[in-house]
Amino acid sequence: MDVITELLGGVRARGADFCQSIASPPWSLRFTAPPPLTVAAVVRGEAWVTPDGGRPVRLAPGDAALVKGPSPYVVADSPTTRPTVFVHGPGRYDGPPGDPLISAPLAPRTYGTADGECLVLSGHFPLGGEVCTRLLSALPPLAVVPSGDRGIARALELVQEEITGEGPGRQVVLDRLLELMLVLTVRLWFDRQGGKAPGWYTALTDPAVGRALRLMHDDPARPWTVAALAGEAGMSRAAFARRFSALAGQPPLAYLTEWRMALAADLLSGAGLTVAAAARRVGYADPFGFSAAFKRVRGVSPGSVRAAAPS
Known part of the structure; x- marks a missing residue:
């Protein structure tokens, strides 16, 4: 067993909060109390992630990102768009009445407008324990892996297929795909760091x-x-x-x-x-x-x- 396997071995989705958001500009969500780790990917359009106290980072189609909590952050169509929707945790939102991003879902775990220009997939991991803390301590507040990896691209395709399908065991499949995206993104980000990667990696x-x-x-x-x-x-x-x-x-x-x-x-x-x-x-x-x-x-x-x- 290698160190990555050990550190991520305790990370199981098990019904973790997972959704896809579809919207057209202007849109902006502020995550006020995010979990220890979120993995997100842009399927179409673009999104900007701005950690509190950090600089805005653009996510293009195919890009994947790891965002550390519990510090708040904003995901928006532009770094200048002010947040209108505030996400306080799974199922807890504040925002203008009728806002598509917090209205009745279009489909299971799918919010927004069907013809929206931007589609973002996200999964939130409520990590705990000292073993997971070792992994989190090796990550920056925001880590982005640019598009181009076939593994992440295929995982995104499978997630979209599973979300829109109605096959038995869909929840289990989505959970495992979410874990796959997390492992691939962590590994690729460390691979890109060269001499800045943690010593054990x-x-x-x-x-x-x-x-x-x-x-x-x-x-x-x-x-x-x-x-x-x-x-x-x-x-x-x-x-x-x-x-x-x-x-x-x-x-x-x-x-x-x-x-x-x-x-x-x-x-x-x-x-x-x-x-x-x-x-x-x-x-x-x-x-x-x-x-x-x-x-x-x-x-x-x-x-x-x-x-x-x-x-």
């Missing part, structure tokens, strides 16, 4: 270090040592340690410890495991040693994370 392309990363993610509880990882990678201990640090931005065991603690935080807050059980799941036989490592890495005790978890 760059390291995945290296045969030796990438293998070590996959091994740590496949079995984080295994008592890994630098020598054991170097052996799996087919390198000397010293050469492997230097190469890993240069590519990933930190030593191999420091990376492993941070990953273990992110997993443990999710186990404590999401799965409700005891501190001792979470410790065993991430490779610590001694809960006291685990607690010390957890507090050193995360700044809080594992007990406090578990106590703050929703009952």
Whole structure:
């Protein structure tokens, strides 16, 4: 399992808020409390996305974008069009009475006017947990992937076909297509960053270090040592340690410890495991040693994370 798979493994649409909006200028929507991550794509026309405090970015047909919450942002036909519709969350809107974008849907999950010049598809992911936070921390407030990728283009075609169809299991198909769009867009955006991509992503392309990363993610509880990882990678201990640090931005065991603690935080807050059980799941036989490592890495005790978890 690679790092992208692990980070996105917990991202499941499961009926996530998904819609297509069709409109002709002028139109403008302000998302006042957006979820942690939104993926959007323009099918026809153009749209402008303006994060609060950021510059407007144009989306042309075929472009895909990742927008991070919870900071508000505006999607409009032009950066100068003032918002008239305010989206506060799934099914919660404010705007002029009769505005097509918030009136009765044209079809399931389809709003606006059928002959509108612009068609935008969007899906909103209510991500949670420390593992997903690692992904979000590697993304800017707005990341745009220009048109041209065949995978995203085909996914958009399939989404439109499924929205307008009436086949059984349509919701499940749409959810999986939404996940596909997210994974493709994240991967393509990182690929375009070159030296600005996160260290762990760059390291995945290296045969030796990438293998070590996959091994740590496949079995984080295994008592890994630098020598054991170097052996799996087919390198000397010293050469492997230097190469890993240069590519990933930190030593191999420091990376492993941070990953273990992110997993443990999710186990404590999401799965409700005891501190001792979470410790065993991430490779610590001694809960006291685990607690010390957890507090050193995360700044809080594992007990406090578990106590703050929703009952």
